[in-house]
Amino acid sequence: SETRAEVKADSELTAENGHVQILADNASDSIMALLGVTGGNATVALGASVNTHLFNQSVIARAGDRAKLTAQVGNVRVQALASNRSFDAAAAGGVTAGGTAAISGTVLTTVSRTKAHAQLGDAVTAHAGDSVGVVADAPVTAGSFGGAVAGSSGAVGAGATVNTLV
Numbered sequence: 719s720e721t722r723a724e725v726k727a728d729s730e731l732t733a734e735n736g737h738v739q740i741l742a743d744n745a746s747d748s749i750m751a752l753l754g755v756t757g758g759n760a761t762v763a764l765g766a767s768v769n770t771h772l773f774n775q776s777v778i779a780r781a782g783d784r785a786k787l788t789a790q791v792g793n794v795r796v797q798a799l800a801s802n803r804s805f806d807a808a809a810a811g812g813v814t815a816g817g818t819a820a821i822s823g824t825v826l827t828t829v830s831r832t833k834a835h836a837q838l839g840d841a842v843t844a845h846a847g848d849s850v851g852v853v854a855d856a857p858v859t860a861g862s863f864g865g866a867v868a869g870s871s872g873a874v875g876a877g878a879t880v881n882t883l884v
Contacts, residue, residue, distance in 0.1 A: 719744065720776045721800075727782035727839065737792035738846075741799075742779040748804040754822075757813040763870070765812035765822035775800050775832045777856070783839035791847040798834040798854045805861040810877075811868065818872035824879045826864035832856045 723742035725731060731738045754767035777800035781787060787794045812822040834856040844850045866877035 719746070719774070720778070722778045722780070724778070724780045725782055725785050725787070728784050729782060730786040732788045732790070733792060734790050735792075736789065738787045738789045738794045740779045740781060740796045742777045742797070743799045744775060744777045745801045746773075746775060746803070748773070750804075751807045752809075754810040756811070759814065759816045761817045761819070763812040763814035763817060763820040763868075765810040765866070765868070766824070767808045767810040768825045769806060769808035769827070771804065771806050771828045773802060773804060773830045773832075775802055777834045778837070779835070779854075780837040781839055781842050781844075784841045785839065785843070787842070787844045789846045789848070793848045794844045794846040794850045796836045796838060796852045798836040800832050800834040800856040801858075802830055802832045803859045804828065804830060807863045809865045811866070812877075813869045815871055817870060819874040820868040820870035820876070821874070822866040822868045822877045824864045824866045826862060826879075826881045828860060828862050828882070829884045830858055830860055832858050
């Protein structure tokens with residue numbers, strides 16, 4: 719996703735009593751969960767789950783080239799805030815009572831790209847009675863859990879998990 723707040727080139731923004739603010743903010747929360755289970759009296763019990771979460775987030779606050787930003791009394795602020803909180807879980811199980819093998823596997827992949835850009839273009843003029851701020855922040859909180867379990871009264875019970883968080 720992309721969130722933009724932008725003042726075009728050669729624009730003039732003036733606040734006589736207050737603030738000039740170019741603010742872009744995007745907060746995202748996501749929860750993904752996947753469960754695969756199998757069981758029975760068959761020769762082989764197989765359980766599997768594959769969970770892939772790709773997340774792209776971009777937040778841009780920008781004053782274009784040659785823009786004039788004036789706050790007679792207050793602040794001039796160009797601010798981009800992007801926050802991403804995500805939790806992913808995947809689990810698989812396989813159980814057989816009379817068979818020879820129970821096999822389960824889980825593959826969980828999470829890729830998160832969160833970016834925040836606060837920019838002043840070329841030759842931007844910013845005047846403020848108080849302060850001028852150009853701020854960008856992109857905190858990310860990510861959690862990931864993967865698990866596999868297998869049980870067999872026969873010869874083989876095997877479980878495996880691959881969990882990747884980027």
